[in-house]
Amino acid sequence: MKFEQLHLITPLLRAVEQEGYETPSPIQEKAIPGALEGRDILGCAQTGTGKTAAFALPILQRLAPHAKEQGRRPIRALVLTPTRELALQIYENFCGYGRHLRLRSAVIFGGVSQVPQVEALRRGVDILVATPGRLWDLMNQGHIRLDAVEIFVLDEADRMLDMGFVNDVKKIVAKLPQKKQTLFFSATMPREIQELVSSLLTNPIRVEVTPQATTVELIDQSVYFVDKANKRRLLTHLLRDDKVTSALVFTRTKHGADRVVRELGRDKINAQAIHGNKSQNARQQALQNFKSGKIRVLVATDIAARGIDVEELSHVFNYDLPNIPETYVHRIGRTGRAGLSGTAISFCDYEEKAYLSDIEKLIGKPVPVVEDHPYPMQVFEVAPNQERGQRRPSHQQGRQQPDGKGKSAQEGRRPAQRPAAPRQNNPVKAARPSQQSVKEPASQAPHQNKRQNDAAHAPKAANAQRNRSSQDRGRGGRNGGSRSIRLPKNFAEGVITRPNPWGDIFSK
Numbered sequence: 270m271k272f273e274q275l276h277l278i279t280p281l282l283r284a285v286e287q288e289g290y291e292t293p294s295p296i297q298e299k300a301i302p303g304a305l306e307g308r309d310i311l312g313c314a315q316t317g318t319g320k321t322a323a324f325a326l327p328i329l330q331r332l333a334p335h336a337k338e339q340g341r342r343p344i345r346a347l348v349l350t351p352t353r354e355l356a357l358q359i360y361e362n363f364c365g366y367g368r369h370l371r372l373r374s375a376v377i378f379g380g381v382s383q384v385p386q387v388e389a390l391r392r393g394v395d396i397l398v399a400t401p402g403r404l405w406d407l408m409n410q411g412h413i414r415l416d417a418v419e420i421f422v423l424d425e426a427d428r429m430l431d432m433g434f435v436n437d438v439k440k441i442v443a444k445l446p447q448k449k450q451t452l453f454f455s456a457t458m459p460r461e462i463q464e465l466v467s468s469l470l471t472n473p474i475r476v477e478v479t480p481q482a483t484t485v486e487l488i489d490q491s492v493y494f495v496d497k498a499n500k501r502r503l504l505t506h507l508l509r510d511d512k513v514t515s516a517l518v519f520t521r522t523k524h525g526a527d528r529v530v531r532e533l534g535r536d537k538i539n540a541q542a543i544h545g546n547k548s549q550n551a552r553q554q555a556l557q558n559f560k561s562g563k564i565r566v567l568v569a570t571d572i573a574a575r576g577i578d579v580e581e582l583s584h585v586f587n588y589d590l591p592n593i594p595e596t597y598v599h600r601i602g603r604t605g606r607a608g609l610s611g612t613a614i615s616f617c618d619y620e621e622k623a624y625l626s627d628i629e630k631l632i633g634k635p636v637p638v639v640e641d642h643p644y645p646m647q648v649f650e651v652a653p654n655q656e657r658g659q660r661r662p663s664h665q666q667g668r669q670q671p672d673g674k675g676k677s678a679q680e681g682r683r684p685a686q687r688p689a690a691p692r693q694n695n696p697v698k699a700a701r702p703s704q705q706s707v708k709e710p711a712s713q714a715p716h717q718n719k720r721q722n723d724a725a726h727a728p729k730a731a732n733a734q735r736n737r738s739s740q741d742r743g744r745g746g747r748n749g750g751s752r753s754i755r756l757p758k759n760f761a762e763g764v765i766t767r768p769n770p771w772g773d774i775f776s777k
Contacts, residue, residue, distance in 0.1 A: 280369035294319035309473035342393025343417035426455035521589035540566035587615035
């Protein structure tokens with residue numbers, strides 16, 4: 270099929286030709302005709318399938334006949350997307366496809382000054398591409414009204430769910446007119462997304478290019494079982510292969526991305542990181558360096574990677590396996606685009622085996638295992654201290670509040686209840702320091718009773734802390750400035766606390 274057969278107007282056909290498109294992708298072929306008729310669209314498609322053009326071209330064609338050359342321009346089309354990078358990419362596509370039309374587009378997102386964005390809105394906008402947070406802020410400030418919106422697009426809906434934007438989306442939708450066309454796109458369709466679809470769409474045309482539980486067939490997938498401590502060495506080993514012309518490395522956390530970049534730098538491999546803690550300029554510069562070939566390794570978190578569109582990306586590395594199986598589908602979809610082949614390599618340590626099992630259930634087949642590599646897994650069981658009642662850290666749970674940073678620590682309050690008694694089936698006691706283990710100057714003798722009292726509470730504090738954390742730390746006393754220390758092994762993992770005025774006076 271040719272684009273001419275989709276009944277697109279001449280200005281759009283010229284723009285499509287200038288963009289280098291020859292034939293429409295499957296999702297464009299299926300979605301554009303229905304969207305031009307004004308029907309609601311439910312698109313289930315992975316990233317890299319051409320879905321941006323599938324909704325951008327119909328929007329431009331439907332709005333073009335009533336474009337205003339002068340006067341106030343109300344927002345007639347709203348595109349909501351989860352991340353800055355994706356919003357910017359969609360905006361650039363609208364500008365490219367609509368270069369021969371009199372329509373005006375704008376993009377707004379957080380992390381940068383809102384002043385130029387507000388000025389663009391005041392000049393008038395036909396099509397607005399936005400992230401939920403910045404859009405809601407500007408709506409509350411009175412800079413944006415959505416009562417004239419004719420077409421609403423919700424892109425990457427499953428990512429909205431993962432990032433906790435669903436409530437913001439619902440608040441924004443409540444400000445839209447009841448009568449509108451809705452185009453809804455998501456790579457996966459979990460239950461929460463299906464409920465959102467039911468509330469937003471009316472008799473939609475369902476367009477499913479790639480089934481939800483499958484991955485791109487042209488991608489060569491493999492998994493390496495490797496200990497966490499050797500992941501960086503294995504990554505360096507694989508990146509030195511000449512076949513890796515460009516690599517996108519996924520980590521679970523922002524700090525993990527920075528750490529991988531530093532370690533690769535020590536191995537003489539030039540890489541840059543892109544994540545939420547980076548400024549917008551730094552993120553755009555890193556992405557531009559990657560696209561231009563100045564660097565061949567880009568390390569990213571899942572959220573920051575949304576909107577990264579790199580042609581002929583040769584490799585995707587899952588340095589950390591995702592704890593959400595659908596995220597795996599998003600990640601590996603970055604390679605193997607436009608009919609090209611690609612390679613997706615995953616690292617799996619002992620604690621990530623459950624994640625791999627969930628991924629294989631989703632995609633419906635096992636990921637091939639590469640056994641012949643220089644850093645085979647050596648750890649096949651949980652450490653003994655984790656089997657004695659201590660909990661393994663779970664990436665699906667919320668982060669625990671570090672000691673000394675809670676409200677009670679800041680206000681110098683003691684807990685209302687006495688520390689819990691040690692468990693009977695695991696009677697590990699914290700040893701009290703002897704008089705010889707702590708030396709103090711004679712001039713500070715008046716404080717001796719206070720120090721002894723603090724030390725006496727150490728076993729109880731240690732036992733209470735052991736019950737709720739996998740790390741044994743001391744607990745501060747009434748004085749908010751008290752400090753915690755870890756004693757040598759011969760103290761049987763005991764912990765004592767002491768006020769700051771004494772300094773670090775310990776003897777071996």
